[in-house]
Amino acid sequence: MTQKVALVTGAAAGIGAEICRRLAADGMAIGVLDLNIADAKKVAAGIVASGGKAMALQASVADRVEVTGAVAALRESFGPVTVLVNNAGIAGFVPFEEVTDELWDRTMAINLKGTFIVTQIVLPDMKTAHWGRVINISSSSAQSGTVGMAAYSSSKGGVIAFTKTLALELGQHGITVNNVPPASITGTVMYEANKNLMPMTPEQAAQMMPVRRLGEAADIANAVSWLASEATGYVTGQTIGVNGGRVIV
Template sequence: MANKVALVTGGQAGIGAACAKRLARDGVAIGVLDLTADLCADTVAAIEAAGGEAIALGADISDRVQVKAAVAKLREKFGPITILVNNAGVTDFVPFEEITEARWEVVYKINVLGQIIVAQEVLGDMKAKGWGRIVNISSSSGQTGAVGMCTYSSSKGAVITLTRSMAQELGPLGITVNNIPPGSVMGTIMSEANRDKFQIPTEMLLQAIPVRRMGEPNDIANACAWLCHEDSGYVNGQTIGVNGGRVVS
């Protein structure tokens, strides 16, 4: 995996940071992107301290102009981008009857359109190389639904379907597209900020997870690294659930 370049969105902390660090261990140069470059400083510092290469980037993924500028900066620093981890997103806890058009538009613009924009902006590099790996991070709630999270859950369900369609369209170009729907992962910005909003107490949730523990960002990062690897070229259009068995296929 040496000499490859990856863009990881939502790289400030949690799953995004873990994926960035894990790919860097494999020799991949990393563009760590979040709303501002300053937010990515700790992740970049950790990668560099471990002997890897990384650059901090800032952009709102739903703003094509900002994404285009960030991608250009990464390309100038390390070269063509052939790996994308589409991790950035927002959550939403609103009862169904209180969903507004404005909030729906915000969630879908970031969680769905944002992933499309970022993928489109790096696609040219992948096509030119005849090789690419895209990993879209969705959510297990996109598979099962969740009380009070209709907007978020449906947007993540859209990511799962988006992945299937992208995989069929881009596969002939040498580009694989898969998605990971994390389940019950603690230690992320979303999980910590919304801990008091979860409908199921942690003790009860653990009983519903066959491995009897909550997920950690590194659990997702390990699966992500495998999907991005040269050896995973025959895995395409798949939903790789990393949830301890809470959701089975």
């Protein structure tokens, strides 16, 4: 069997880096795409040191020219890309009346338009292979709403709607499209930057969870590993909650 090639965006840190390590352990060759090329190289080097295959790619997911170049480099080195994890995202807590046009547009450009751009650029490889897995990292804030996250939760709601529509369009090509909405995942750059702005301490938040703990990047990577596998050809358009029971729909 030829080795599958996976592209993970926002892969230099946090959840994305853990997803890279997990998919590499599953036997895939990994494109570690991020704005932050120094840390992306560290993630790729760690995978290579563990016996896996990975390369770092620098691009902003919001920039079609940069993403086109990065995907071409990945394809050239490792082959067609048939697993895509749209994970890159930005977040912040801003009261609604203080949200500026600039913040709104930047959030949409990275979280929502970036998902659209990268998917569109990778898609021809999946259609040629008549097999593909697109996994979008959304957020539980899109399901429940979150105070101070109007732009962020709107962008992630868009990611969920995008997932559903693509599943309808691409199922006939052997391509599944699903999304994973995390709740609080500790230890990531995003979580550490925002945890003091949250209404509860991490300990209080953990006690509110049905499973009595906050999430870890590995919790998300486990779900992504399953969604990226051969086992999920009949799972598409779905929102796979990995949130300790914070949101149950």
